[in-house]
Amino acid sequence: MRRDHDRTGPATEMFIAHRNLLFTVAYEMLGSAxxxxxxLQETWLRWAEVDLSQVRDHRAYLVRITTRQSLNRLxxxxxRREAYVGPWLPEPLLTAPDVAQDVELAESVSMALMLVLETLSPTERAVFVLREVFDVSYDEIAAAVDxxxxxxxxxxxxxRRHVDARRPRKVVSASESRAVLESFQRAFETGDLQGLLDVLAPEVVLMSDGGGIKQAARRPVIGAEKVVRMFVGRTGKLEATLTLAPTTxxxxxxxxxxxxxxxxxxxxIRAEDARITGLYYxxxxxxxxxxxxxxxLAFR
Incomplete structure (x- = not known):
């Protein structure tokens, strides 16, 4: 389906209208902004060649293109990730307050869930994201993944069964997570070792991603005492001033x-029962x- 050049205006408007949604779909599939x-650039190039008069549902068509391009890249x-140095973590995004207020959206892009999605095959991840996060119909997903x-x-x-077995048992509110993080920050900044041990779950897992560029543990560090010992050892060697500041x-x-x-x-972090169970640096x-x-980011 080809478009005439005078259709550039409507095509651009439709793409821009759905851009945040398309970015969120691609990011949840790839974990990389x-x-x-x-x-999105590849999606636009293909969308710009479409005859819009032949497309019944523009949003669905754009999501289909984005999904196919994401699958190819994934x-x-x-x-590429098989050769990655040390643990691989999703690329963090500074997000607006409205994302945090949307509990479902915030959970779907959380570090904890994004890491679970990494354990799926590319097709499983695409299907899960489209169905569970964006509520796309099975027929539309089928067209997107062939x-x-x-x-x-x-x-x-x-x-779904795979993710449910590995995702956090319950959704923790932003206020609960913030309180736990404040306790961690306070203990860290004051050098309160017992405070750190109290806020960390006994089997907490620390994953640090330096990508072979910055120093980071090559394997996950498991256990509150080991995590605290590593923090103390690393910060004790610093000659620079280290500061922590809350963000979203x-x-x-x-x-x-x-x-x-x-x-x-x-x-x-990943928090459960007022303690940190996962730290992602x-x-x-x-x-x-x-x-x-x-x-x-956007669901719709």
Missing amino acids: ADAEDV RTMKR KTPAAVRQIAHRA VNGNPALVVRLDGEIDGIMA VRNPQKLSHIESETP
């Missing part, structure tokens, strides 16, 4: 870490370009 932006990224609706239903069931990343409370005023990384500078200005 940079790759999601590339997917398969390439899977191979499967039959019956096959998509099976994939969706398998992916991926719709959830987080901390921006600075050394002598320069951003060193983002620390996000992104130090890779290639993943910190979206934390100084807000990234708009």
Whole structure:
């Protein structure tokens, strides 16, 4: 389906109207804002060639293009991540307050859930994201992933079962997460080791992503005492001034870490029962370009 050149105006308007939605779809499938932006560029190039008079549902068609481009990129990224140095964490996004207020959206882009999505196959991830997050019909998903609706239903069931077994047991409110994070920050800044042990769950898992560029643990650090020992050891060697400041990343409370005023990384958490069960520290500078200005996300 080809468009005439005089259709550029309407095509552009429709693309812009759905841009935040398309970015969110791509980001949830890829976990990378940079790759999601590339997917949007590829989506626009294909959309600009479409004869709009032949398209019944513009939103669905745009989501279909975005999904296909994301799947292509995700398969390439899977191979690339096999060679990644140390743990791979999603690229953090500074998000607006309205994202945090939308509980479902905030959970869907949380570091904890995004890491669970990493354990799915590319097709499972696409189906799960479209069905569970964006409530896309099975028929529309089937057209996007080149499967039959019956096959998509099976994939969706398998992916949902896989995610449910690994996702946080319950959704923690932003206020609860913020309170836990404030306790962590206070204990960290005052050097209160017992305070740190109290706010960390006994089997807390710390994952740090330096991408081979910044120093980071090559494997997850498990256990409150080990995590505290690592923090104390690392900060004790610093010659720079370290500061922590609250922020909102991926719709959830987080901390921006600075050394002598320069951003060193983002620390996000997973909290349960008023304790931190997961700490995610992104130090890779290639993943910190979206934390100084807000990234708009959307379900619709």
